Amino acid sequence: MRTVLAWTDKIVSSNGPLPVYDLAFKPDASQLIVTAGSELLVYDTDKGDIITSLKAHKATIYCVQFSADGKRFATGSADKQVIIWNSDEFAPIGKYSHSDSVQTVAFSPASGVILSGSTSEVCLWSAEQKGVTRLKVNSKVLTASWNTEGTHFALGHYNGVVSIRTRTGEETTRIERGPNPVWSLSFCPSQDMLAVSDWSQQLAFYQLDGKQVGKERPLGLDACTISYFSNGDYFVMGGQDRKVTLWTSGGIKLGPVSECESWVWCARVKPGQNYVAVGCQDGTLSLHQIVFNTVHGLYHDRYAYRENMTDVVIQHLSTQQRARIKCRDHVKKIAVYRDRLAVQLSDRIIVYELTHDDATDMHYRIKDKLLKRLECNLLVVTAEHIILCHDMKLQMYNFVGDKVREWSLDAFVRYIKVVGGPRAHEGLLVGLKSGQVLRIFTDNPFPIPIAKVSSSVRCLDLSMNRNKVAIVDEQNVVSVYDIKTQELLFQEPNGNSVAWNSEMEDMLCYSGNGLVHIKSGNFPAHQQKLQGFVVGFKGSRIFCLNVYAMTTVDIPQTATLENYLEHRDFETAYNVACLGVTDADWRRLAMEAIEGLSLDIARRAFVRLRDLPYVDLLRTFERAKAEGKNQPDLFLAEVYAYSGRYHEAAKLFKRCGHPEKAIEMYTELNMWAFATQVAEETKSNPTDILSRKAQMLEDQQDGAAAAATYMDLGEYAKAIDLFVADMAYDKLIEVVRKVDRSESKILSKCYDVFKTVGQYDYAAETLVKLRDITHLLELHIERQKWDEAFKIIKIHPEHAAQVELPYANWLAANNRYIEAQEFYRKVGRLDEAFRVLENLAQTAIVDSRFDDVAFHYWTLAHEQLDRIPADVEAAHLDEVEKVALASFTKHLELAEIYYAYHHVRKFIHDPFTLHMPESLLNMARFVLQWGVNDKPLPPGVSKAHLLFAAAKLGRALGANKLSQTCFEGLSHLRFPFQWTEAVEVGAVTIRGRSPIDAENLLPVCPSCMTIGVLLDDTGPRCRSCLEPTVWSFYSFDALPLTQFQPEHDVSSSEARHLLSLDPRGGKAIVFGGEDDGPSWRDLVEMGGKRDESEDVDGSRMLGGRWRDHVDASPHNNSSGKSKSSKQPRRETVVKSSETLASNGGNLSDRHLHGLLKSNMSAFDAPRLSRKEMQAIPPSQSFVVSWNRRCIADRYYRLVVAEAPISMCLTCRHFFHEEEWIHHTRTTGACPFCRASASRAG
Incomplete structure (x- = not known):
């Protein structure tokens, strides 16, 4: 270990040097912040230049530290302030205060919480919280440190106490170390180990729980600072002894880093690098590099x-x-x-x-x-001695410590290596700075020169047999000398280290420029990429030192082996292969040795490969050679056959007169084409070869190949059996494609197989070849491949009946019933069409899809209608047609009931509905009135649902009487439990209301203006004139339509023609008399306005949506005076004179007369003459005709022209015109029958 001073600076002011109390590196190591009095100095870490100075504190700054992300740093000062700075802009972004001077600050590495300590308190601050958490302490805080995870922090106090606390400040461990101040402590980055040093000059390590690790270690100084390296392996310490020393994480002192002229207050390790910044009392700031x-x-x-x-x-x-x-x-x-x-x-x-x-x-x-x-530059050891190198001297000591011998040399020793030898007589190779290479024996005081190079020796090595020495000099030249003759054998450039192979005399390697070169003998060196220095070479492994790591690299010897094989040096090639080559290289050596007739080398190579067949072959050849049967071509042919060179082997077999061996070889290799070719050349029978091939393949359980061979022989039956056994159906189809159509037996067998195993495409192809259209259609029908089936019947229409009925069944099963109906009709199976629709309707009832039920029944009704002839009277229908007529009526009625019930049920179960409450109430009334007089409701229609909906809607709309009736009816029925509360509350609350229904909800007869009740036991018709109610099949309003009939002598076609004509003009006359009272026609023409004092015949407003139009009519007489109900007011109606002449009386009079005559039992629509029908505008007349003579046409007149009506031309139901337009534009279809808008008219 050694240290290098990177840069230094002296911080002074006008008053003298400024002590450096603390400093901090930015986490990316680009900047160093240093405290200098009340200022901060920002240094460039690499150059040592001052980037800027920062002023914000008013007194001396004692501490500074960066956050883990480097975005902020914090400073504490004697001015009792902690300031948080932005590290990019060097500007304060926040601050808080203490009650005393701030001695230490520390950032949490995990959360960014700032810890600061002073004489009496510890503060915790974070950007996330607004306030500062303050913790009182009994002694001054001198230093603090967080652990790596940020879960705990440690405090060093002036009274010698070390306090370990959680991130919230709760103390978990308290360590009493005595009265001496704790000026330095730090957590190890790699583990939760706390290093503590106080001014008792002791160093100790603690765990988070306060348990001491190991013994305390004496320091010999009062430590002021501890700083760990980033990896946690080492730390530096400085203090009163004016030195910075390096220590291991286990507390072992390694040596000095820096010697200063005053106390060391702070020393910090540069993040991720081996640099240490030191700050001293005399203002000295320095950066030192530690070189390991x-x-x-x-x-x-x-x-x-x-x-x-x-x-x-x-x-x-x-x-x-x-x-x-x-x-x-x-x-x-x-x-x-x-x-x-x-x-x-x-x-x-x-x-x-x-x-x-x-x-x-x-x-x-x-x-x-x-x-x-003992100080030395180099150290080597032998069996009994230690040899030290110090400059130009070598000293040898025994293991006791006695100096045995010393060699004084002429130059500095640059390299020394023990090359082995007898015990206590080992030899050394020594390389000097002068380029001299010496051999020294431990028992000989005289060095022996063996070679000399032009510059200083960097590296050297001795070959395995000690005959050659390789030297690398300062010029990176590799020189190889013969030791005995001291002759230079060769030189190679670009080398920085060299090593001989310890297992082969003539092979060495050297490294340089990121490459390793392997040289053997006199052949050119081959190279491979490798970083580092070569320090050893054993076999095929090179030992390489890259920085501090030793790696083992396997070097392929293929290139070296090729060099020796090219020169037919099989012995040396074998030695190279023994160093370590691939099996392919061994095999190549063996084969080339055979060709070179070096059989011993070949045999040893095959033994290495454990290739016993080749070993046996070589022994056989050696025995034959010993017996005098020397046939080199036959032997080579056998070798080629063993090595896979079959064609060369066959040529040699034929050349030496053994073609049968070639055939046998190809036969065993399944190379039948070549075997056949050899047989033809030798005039043998190829059929026999194919038979043998098929039999052999069958014996080898290779059924597919055997079957293919049988196909070549024309034995299709055997081929089929083998293909089926192997489930090789893609091969079996080849049989079908190959055989002639006349082989029907073979083709039928293939078809049966394909159909049985589900290979339908192949089965179809087989039937196509057989031209069996019937079975082909059956196959497509079974697989539901209808497109293919219809393509066939398009070509063969005589088979159409075979496809159409199954296709219709499939359409019905897949809910494509409209298409199914067409096909059922096409094949004449209407019963199946009806059965399918009935099943669909029943299924929809079970699934509560009542809109689909309605549609299915409408479809059934429409289908039954199609069965009724158009020009036959009802009395002349046969039994089937009568059943169809009854079924039409029944299913149409059921469709209407289910259609209305669907919306009522949806109102109960769904949170939203598109219909108004009045419409839903009318729907419930419509279904309930269908079931009057205990007539059972259709399956799936719940009377409880109807009563519950009517009661709920009636109570909301003011139909109190209807609601009370429905609640009473519910009390006698079973209904869902969740309705109980609503029914009970509704039944109680409705009794407190007046038992009458709101007038605007009561139905008004458009014919006689009689006001009815909401729920009539006589059904949906007027109680007075028995006029049936005509419903709008969207909102279920009662429409202002009155029914009439043409005179008996007017045919249906003539009536339609008359109704389509525009009325003709004429003289206006008064229609009606004083005693008669106004008729429905008069009311319509006048707008239906009566005095408020009139009785039920005219005193109430008309019901439904259309009564608004009546009230708004311009004919309403709002200025007339009220008269007595016994003297009805006379009204005038303007009609043409021709119409009056043929009228013959009032329509209402005729209606009432008809009722009296029929004893009020049935409704008989009034009959109109031709003139009267012609007087009705076409837009106000409607004809409901099913285009069947057995079903009477129904004629309607719109009473209120301002309330236009539309009729669906498919289902013949009426709608308000705005409802019809809105719904058809939205959905494009009729609400009831779902016919498209274009078809519905």
Whole structure:
């Protein structure tokens, strides 16, 4: 170890030198901050130049420290302030105060918390918290340190106490060291070990729990500072003795780093580097570099080196075993020789020896100690002596410590090496600065010159047989001399170290410029990339020292082997191979030795490879040669055959008259094509070879190859069996492609196999070759490959029936029922179409998908409608058609019920709905009125759900009577438990309301203006005139539509024509009499306005959405006076004279007359003449026609023209025009039947 002064500076002011109380390195080591009175000086670490000075404190600054990330640093001063600085801008970013001068600051390495100490308190500050945590102490805090994890910190007090606390300040351990102040302590970075030194001049180590580690060590000084290296292996200490010394982490003193002229207040290690900055009382600031020299020794494959300055590690480079000797002192020199190990310490030399006579033993014991302080440059050890080199002298001591001999040389010794020899007669190689190389024997006082180079010797080595010496000089030239003749054999440039191979005389290696060169004999050297210095060469391993690490590198000997093989020097090539080559190199040596007829070398090489067939072959040839059967071509042919050079072997076999051996060779190698070629050349039968090939392959369990051979022979049945046994179906298809179509038996067998194992593509290909369309379609149907099936029937339409019905079933099973219907119709299986739809509807009921149920029943109704003839009266329908008609009516009714129920149920179970409460109430009424008179509801329709929804909506909308009725009905039904509270509360609260329904909710008959009730046991029709309610199938409002019929002599087509004409003009006349009262037509024309005093025939407002249009009509007479209900007001209606002439009476009169005549049992729509129908505007008339004579057309007139109506042309349901437009534009389809907007009209 040695130190180098990097730079120094003297900090002075006008009043004299300024003491350097503290300094701190930035974590990236680029800057050094130094306290100088009340200022801070920022230095460039590399150059020692001052970057800037910082002023913020008003008194002397005692302490400074950086944060772990380097972004901030903190300073403490005698002005009682702690200032936090930004390290980039050198500006204060915060501060806090103490009650006394601040003696120490310390940053937590983990969290950035600042710890500061003064006479009476300790403060903890962090950027995250606003305030400062203050902890009272009984004695002045002199120093502080955090552990690496930032979980604990230690405080050194003036009264000799060391306090270890948690990050929050809670004291966990208290160490009483006596009355002497603790000025220095520090945590080791690599472990939670605390080094403490007080002014009792003792050094101690403690764990976090306060347990002392080892004994206290005397210092001989009052320490003021301790600073660890970044890796925690060493620390430096300084104080009153005016020195900075280096210590190991175990407390062993290694030596001085710096000697100063005054007290050392602070010494800090540069992060990540071996530099120490020192600050003194006299203002001296200096930076010192510590150079750790490599101390090591090598002998063959035993390498010893110093670690942590006090330990010796012995490494066996071949086995990679290691042994450690802890010397607990500064290790200065190490020497290794055979079983000896010499270690020079500060005041003695210890000689160790192996405990066992084993080449791989790593257990050492002390043999002798030389208790002398001996200074030397180099140290070597022999079996019985220690040899020290000091400048131009060599001194030899025995292990007792007596000087045995001394050699005085003419120049400084640069290199010394023990090269072995008898015990106590070992030889040394010595290289001098003058370039002289000497051989010295321990029993001879006279050195022997053996060579001389032009410049100083850097490295040298002796060959295995001690015949040659290799020397590296200061010019990096490698020179090799013959020792006996002292002749220069050769020189090589660019070398810094050299080593002979310890197992081969003529092989050496040398390193330089990042390369290692291996030279053998007189051949050119070959090179390989390698960093470091070559220190040993054994076999194929090179021992290389790179900085402080010794590495073992395996060097391939292939290039050297090639050189000797090219020169046919098989003996030396064998010796090179023994150093360590690959099996491929051994084999190459053996084969070239055979070709060179060096059979002994070849046999030894094959023995190394453990290749017994070649060994047996060589012995066979040797026996044949001994018997006089010397056939070199036959022998080489056998060798070529063994080595894989088959074609060359075959040529030699044929040339020497043994073609059968060539055929046998190719046969055993499965090289049948070449075997056949040889057979043809020798006029043998190739078929026999193929048969043998197939049989042999079959015996070898290679079924696929055997089958292929049988195919070549035309034996397809055997090939099929073998392919099936091996499951080689990709090979089996080759049979199908190869055989002729006439081989139907073979093809059918292949088809059966393919179908059985699921190889359908191959099965289909087989059927295509057989032209078996029926089975091919069956295969596609089974695999549901419908595209392929339809491609086939497009070519072969006669097979269409085979595909269409299974395809229809598949469509139905995959919910593609519309397409399925088309195919069912196509094949005439309407029963299957209906069954599928029924199943879909039932499944949807089970899954509570009632919108799908409605759609399926509508589809069923539409399908049944298609079965009804268009031009047959109801009385002339056959039984099947009557069933279809009844089914149409039933399914259409069910579709309507499920459609309305879907929205009611969705209102109960879903949090949101698109429909208004009035619409949902009407839907519930619609379904409930369908089930009047104990008529059972359809499957899946819950009466409890309907009553619960109606009760809930009725209570919210003011339909109190309806709500009360529904709650009473719920009391007799089972309903979900979670409804219990809502039902009970609703039933109680509804009783407190008036048992009437809100007028705006009550239905109004558009024909007779009678106001009905919300839940009528007679069903959805007017109680007075029995006019059926026409619902909007989106909002379920009662639409202002009245039903009429044409006169008996007017046909349906004529009625449609009349309704499509525009009304003709005429003279305006009064329609109606004083005693008659206004008819529905009059009310419509006038807007339906009555006096407030009128009775139920006209006194109430019209119900539904359309009554708003009626009230807003311009015909409303708001200025008339009220009259008695017994004298109804006369109203005028303007109609054409032609219409009046043919009217013959009031429509309402006809309606009422029809009711009286039918005894109020059924509704009979009034009949209109041609004139009356022609008088209705086309936009106000609707015809519901299913285009079947057995289903009567229904005619409707819009009573309120301001409330336009739309009708779906597919399902024939009515909607408010704005609802229809909105929904079709949003979804593109009818809400009920889901027909597209283009089809629905």
